[in-house]
Amino acid sequence: MEHRFDVxxxxxxxxxxxxxxxxxxxxxxxxxxxxxxxxxxxGAAQGGIGAALxxxxxxxxxxxxxxxxxxxxxxxxxxxxxxxxRDAPRTLIELxxxxxxxxxxxxxxxxxxxxxxxTRNFGQAPVKRACYAADRTGRVILDTLWEQALxxxxxFFNEFQLIDxxxxxxxxxxxxxxxxxxxxxxxxxxxxxxxxxxxAGKIYKTTSNALASTGDGMAIAYRAGAPLEDMEFVQFHPxxxxxxxxxxxxxxxxxxxxxxxxxxxxxxxxxxxxxxDLAPRDMISRCILEEIRAGRGIDGKDYVHLDLIHLxxxxxxxxxxxxxxxARTYAGVDARxxxxxxxxxxxxxxxxxxxxxxxxxxxxxxKTVFPGLYAAGECACVSVHGANRLGCNSLLDILVFxxxxxxxxxxxxxxxxxxxxxxxxxxKYEALVQDMLAKQGDVTYAQIQGEMHAxxxxxxxxxxxxxxxxxxxxxxxxxxxRYRRIHVRDKGRRFNRELLDVLELGYMLDLAEVxxxxxxxxxxxxxxxxxxxxxxxxxxxxxxxxxxxxxxxxVPRMSTKPVTITRFQPQERKY
Amino acid sequence: xxCTFIIARFDPDRDPRRYRRRYTVSAEPTDKIxxxxxRIRAEQDPGLAFRASCAHGICxxxxxxxxxxVELACQKLVRDFKTANNFVIEPLPLFTVLKDxxxxxxxxxxxxxxxxxxxxxxxxxxxxxxxxxxxKQKVIxxxxxxxxxxxxxxxxxxxxxxxxxxxxAALLRAFRYVFDSRDEAADxxxxxxxxxxxxxxxxxxxxxxxxxxxxxPVTKCIGQIKRALNAGRTAR
Numbered sequence: 001m002e003h004r005f006d007v008x009x010x011x012x013x014x015x016x017x018x019x020x021x022x023x024x025x026x027x028x029x030x031x032x033x034x035x036x037x038x039x040x041x042x043g044a045a046q047g048g049i050g051a052a053l054x055x056x057x058x059x060x061x062x063x064x065x066x067x068x069x070x071x072x073x074x075x076x077x078x079x080x081x082x083x084x085x086r087d088a089p090r091t092l093i094e095l096x097x098x099x100x101x102x103x104x105x106x107x108x109x110x111x112x113x114x115x116x117x118x119t120r121n122f123g124q125a126p127v128k129r130a131c132y133a134a135d136r137t138g139r140v141i142l143d144t145l146w147e148q149a150l151x152x153x154x155x156f157f158n159e160f161q162l163i164d165x166x167x168x169x170x171x172x173x174x175x176x177x178x179x180x181x182x183x184x185x186x187x188x189x190x191x192x193x194x195x196x197x198x199x200a201g202k203i204y205k206t207t208s209n210a211l212a213s214t215g216d217g218m219a220i221a222y223r224a225g226a227p228l229e230d231m232e233f234v235q236f237h238p239x240x241x242x243x244x245x246x247x248x249x250x251x252x253x254x255x256x257x258x259x260x261x262x263x264x265x266x267x268x269x270x271x272x273x274x275x276x277d278l279a280p281r282d283m284i285s286r287c288i289l290e291e292i293r294a295g296r297g298i299d300g301k302d303y304v305h306l307d308l309i310h311l312x313x314x315x316x317x318x319x320x321x322x323x324x325x326x327a328r329t330y331a332g333v334d335a336r337x338x339x340x341x342x343x344x345x346x347x348x349x350x351x352x353x354x355x356x357x358x359x360x361x362x363x364x365x366x367k368t369v370f371p372g373l374y375a376a377g378e379c380a381c382v383s384v385h386g387a388n389r390l391g392c393n394s395l396l397d398i399l400v401f402x403x404x405x406x407x408x409x410x411x412x413x414x415x416x417x418x419x420x421x422x423x424x425x426x427x428k429y430e431a432l433v434q435d436m437l438a439k440q441g442d443v444t445y446a447q448i449q450g451e452m453h454a455x456x457x458x459x460x461x462x463x464x465x466x467x468x469x470x471x472x473x474x475x476x477x478x479x480x481x482r483y484r485r486i487h488v489r490d491k492g493r494r495f496n497r498e499l500l501d502v503l504e505l506g507y508m509l510d511l512a513e514v515x516x517x518x519x520x521x522x523x524x525x526x527x528x529x530x531x532x533x534x535x536x537x538x539x540x541x542x543x544x545x546x547x548x549x550x551x552x553x554x555v556p557r558m559s560t561k562p563v564t565i566t567r568f569q570p571q572e573r574k575y
Numbered sequence: 576x577x578c579t580f581i582i583a584r585f586d587p588d589r590d591p592r593r594y595r596r597r598y599t600v601s602a603e604p605t606d607k608i609x610x611x612x613x614r615i616r617a618e619q620d621p622g623l624a625f626r627a628s629c630a631h632g633i634c635x636x637x638x639x640x641x642x643x644x645v646e647l648a649c650q651k652l653v654r655d656f657k658t659a660n661n662f663v664i665e666p667l668p669l670f671t672v673l674k675d676x677x678x679x680x681x682x683x684x685x686x687x688x689x690x691x692x693x694x695x696x697x698x699x700x701x702x703x704x705x706x707x708x709x710x711k712q713k714v715i716x717x718x719x720x721x722x723x724x725x726x727x728x729x730x731x732x733x734x735x736x737x738x739x740x741x742x743x744a745a746l747l748r749a750f751r752y753v754f755d756s757r758d759e760a761a762d763x764x765x766x767x768x769x770x771x772x773x774x775x776x777x778x779x780x781x782x783x784x785x786x787x788x789x790x791x792p793v794t795k796c797i798g799q800i801k802r803a804l805n806a807g808r809t810a811r
């Protein structure tokens with residue numbers, strides 16, 4: 001089936017929805033989602049959204065900016081960070097006006113809580129900056145934006161899997177998708193495509209991410225010639241539920257929760273004397289693993305305790321309801337009476353499709369744009385998070401830059417005509433699916449996926465070394481070879497989930513290769529990228545963004561681009 | 576341990592009949608039912624179709640019938656069942672089955688759209704946030720846990736006999752807006768709910784509250800709508 005829209009938005013999380021709302025009636029918009037809008041992974045965000053509203057205590061956007069720059073280990077682009085934090089209070093007011101049911105202060109203002117790495121007066125002490133709705137902040141914002149989009153009559157294509165971008169003469173003119181219910185190929189001709197496809201945590205075995213977080217948009221943009229930026233920076237959230245990786249929000253520590261090792265010691269006091277358990281995520285994840293390596297995990301095992309017992313029924317009952325439920329359901333732990341077993345879990349991709357603060361995808365270090373192609377949200381790298389994202393800056397990022405992308409796209413589609421649209425695309429992609437189904441291979445997606453999970457977890461997670469990364473690269477490349485021999489056993493077209501698994505695995509293998517290449521290139525330790533053989537940050541050589549672009553010959557090429565520094569010169573990062 | 580899964584299958588492209596298939600899976604007591612289904616799909620039967628995404632009870636994708644009761648497959652562990660290691664898995668009732676455990680949710684979302692699920696505040700908003708009494712904010716708190724998994728509506732006996740009935744999920748969202756102190760359309764919303772297809776369709780049978788995976792007191796919330804309707808009548 002063929003469709004024509006001004007704009008195709010791929011992904012129905014907060015970035016995609018916010019852009020769709022901004023486009024509103026000014027353009028015809030189709031939102032494609034591989035799930036249903038309300039099932040997007042933005043809904044799993046728990047703790048809050050950062051903004052220097054100063055509702056609970058004094059705060060300023062300059063402090064927010066400093067914290068974000070320092071949190072990024074000075075790799076974030078400071079012009080983009082300034083745009084984000086200055087726009088944060090307006091973003092929060094706008095959400096409230098749309099109807100988001102935030103918790104309130106006694107005076108009735110939006111309530112705020114402390115969060116990791118967010119401080120007052122340039123690092124002096126924690127500050128309450130995260131605006132929240134209990135521990136389901138992402139969920140209620142997602143519901144509200146979706147309802148706004150429904151009210152505006154925006155067209156959703158639910159359970160449509162992105163297959164490819166339509167690119168002609170270097171310009172993006174639409175997207176191709178597979179309708180899961182029927183297996184039919186749909187060709188969407190459009191003036192502009194916004195990728196808002198989220199993260200790729202499913203590359204790793206232990207992750208807080210949804211099954212749908214397989215990096216489709218990043219990989220498809222990469223295959224279409226767009227560079228991926230800073231992909232070596234993968235955030236491991238310190239408090240995933242033991243063995244399961246389910247997120248236990250940083251809000252638990254924002255409200256006063258404490259991490260303890262096997263002897264009950266509050267070990268973060270040793271590593272981050274000023275802000276202790278509210279240190280940034282990269283640091284706490286490393287500290288937990290150091291404790292475990294030193295034999296101070298609980299019972300000598302590979303986890304530590306998150307202690308909420310002293311918070312009391314009132315805080316837990318009003319502000320941490322969901323995570324108490326997760327601990328009870330999945331770990332059989334009553335967190336009001338016993339500590340929660342936690343370990344780091346893959347949570348967030350700081351890197352992504354290189355793009356500017358207006359969502360335009362950038363082809364090189366000279367800001368050459370990819371006409372018609374836009375990216376926003378976790379799949380994009382603006383870069384505001386640099387080498388490590390602070391908690392509650394992600395919801396902010398995707399709303400601020402989702403809106404800005406919407407604005408820029410609205411301007412762009414008014415200035416260009418709808419591409420004529422090449423004929424024969426339907427047949428081309430139908431043949432591609434037929435080929436995949438007809439192929440007789442000797443390996444299943446599950447076998448390759450299992451090996452990818454193991455090697456990425458073992459060699460390309462929190463701690464990395466040259467030898468480990470070289471071994472990982474060779475394994476991933478071997479898996480890519482074997483991927484060609486994959487056998488799709490389900491031959492049906494209706495909800496063929498195996499076909500989807502195979503496509504997703506292909507995307508993840510491409511990204512696993514890029515992540516590993518970036519990690520090999522960066523012979524230093526910065527933010528979430530920790531090289532045991534290069535334990536220091538090396539600003540002289542590596543205060544640069546990495547870019548990986550797929551050459552016409554199918555070989556990835558590494559290059560760099562400078563970091564934008566405006567207000568804050570790099571310093572040693574201590575907490 | 577060895578678990579037996581008997582799963583309802585249906586793929587009209589291959590066979591117009593419904594059938595059941597039996598699988599044996601080895602599982603830990605702490606495995607989620609969803610883990611078992613994923614394992615069956617990966618290792619034994621790639622054609623088995625079901626929805627799932629977040630895998631921890633926040634996205635609402637994997638509601639299905641497990642041993643006769645509507646549950647989220649990602650929120651139930653093998654050890655949670657007294658039936659030890661035997662499981663019967665079926666799709667949600669009420670809705671049309673598209674394939675295996677996947678049902679057509681369009682009628683569910685259609686009901687949802689009917690209740691005007693968005694804040695209606697006529698006046699130009701203030702420069703800053705609208706102030707809201709935290710006690711008033713708390714009134715709608717239970718309804719904010721809803722993840723639109725359709726468990727309640729699928730289980731509701733009235734929804735099964737009256738296709739026009741809004742059903743518990745849509746009524747719960749209506750409750751969320753009627754009792755949001757910022758919303759200015761409570762009266763007209765209540766007017767729309769004052770019918771047998773609206774709040775009065777509810778006969779207080781408690782199935783919705785009983786199955787809700789987020790433990791929302793759905794029936795009580797609908798009861799508050801009914802009380803507001805009665806109070807409005809007395810006032811007139």
